[in-house]
Amino acid sequence: MIQLSTRHTFGLSSCAQAEVVLSSLEQVVAWCKQPRDHFYILGGGSNSIFVEDYPGCIVQVALRGIELTEREDSWQLRVAAGENWHQLVAWSIEQGINGLENLALIPGTVGAAPIQNIGAYGREVADFIAMVDAVEIGSGKPLQFSNQACQFGYRDSVFKQQWANRCLVTAVTFELPKQWQAQINYAGLDTLDKPDAATIFAKVIRVRQQKLPDPAVQGNAGSFFKNPVVDAQVFNTLQHDFVSIPHYVQADGQIKIPAAWLIDQCGFKGQTRGGVICHPNQPLVLANNGSAKGDDVVAFAREIRDTVWNRFAILLENEVRLVGRHGLITL
Ligand SMILES: Cc1cc2nc3c(=O)[nH]c(=O)nc-3n(C[C@H](O)[C@H](O)[C@H](O)COP(=O)(O)OP(=O)(O)OC[C@H]3O[C@@H](n4cnc5c(N)ncnc54)[C@H](O)[C@@H]3O)c2cc1C
DSSP: OEEOTTTSTTOOOOEEEEEEEEOSHHHHHHHHHSOOOSEEEOSSSSSEEEOSOEEEEEEEEOOOOEEEEEOSSEEEEEEETTSBHHHHHHHHHHTTOOSOGGGTTOOSBTTTTTTTTOEETTEEGGGTEEEEEEEETTTOOEEEEETTTTTOBTTBOGGGTTTTTTEEEEEEEEEEESSOOOOOOSTTTTTOOSOOHHHHHHHHHHHHHHHSOOTTTSOEEEESBOOOEEOHHHHHHHHHHOTTOOOEEOTTSOEEOOHHHHHHHTTOTTOEETTEEEOSSOTTEEEEOSSOOHHHHHHHHHHHHHHHHHHHOOOOOBOSEEEETTEEEOO
């Protein structure tokens, strides 16, 4: 049995039956050639909570390496899936390659970054991905996904939809234009005056450290729920009843509502259920008080979802992957 408590940042003491570590492309292809079920590809475990023992195989992609190519107008970075995301961002800034600074301190691996299209402080990784290399599970066939083929959306991609569980990401190629523009139109960064990328990088780290619990100190998996996006008609009705509702108009005219506000309005901030706490500073984060059980997590998340639904008629969707004995659990 493989103990998973140190393998996912929420830190529940669940077990998996077996583990395979793939350290070369040959090993990846050989593993992918066999028809597979009951496996879970695990990066840093920062978007996955093992709420039950998992009677399958954990697959760790330990591919390493960064290839840097200079082009006339851009830098191209081809990065192996097993590299650490934050270390990549720090390294790129040190090299004077700008662009990824707003995405500093997001835990996890490079291979997982395109899966949910990680984003923070007004940027999404989709803005910089040129290509994702993968291997098809079942055939071992190499695959390449262009940015368009990845079908990136808000915390979404083809890898969570048509290609879910059907391919293993081996490398991600980033295209970072040399002509760089700071993105500081975001609370926390908007006080910076003509900053360079290294200043934004340092500021993002400081703000995140103040706002979010460190999983090394208190187990958590970041934002538990996605921010719901509704159409203008739904929003207008809501705003009529809840005048102060915060909101962000999206490029397509839809409205994003902070899930943290909805959860806070329902009085959950700081509340505990079993060993799980709805974080007192950031109610979008559920955290492990040290004694949390998988059942506590699922029950509390369902209670929050149902209460928000009853009050606002908005259905919260979990951003975190909840892994149970039969695979992913839907709330
Ligand atoms: C404190 C904290 C803060 C966070 N802040 C943010 C934030 O600001 N923005 C944000 O977007 N996210 C955030 N997250 C969530 C998380 O860090 C990201 O989703 C990250 O990309 C997960 O990486 P991971 O390697 O830990 O993924 P895991 O949890 O190990 O895996 C996530 C999913 O990707 C799949 N996967 C992983 N690697 C591969 C691969 N090589 N091939 C195919 N599938 C794969 C897994 O099967 C799983 O479905 C935060 C999490 C924490 C704990």
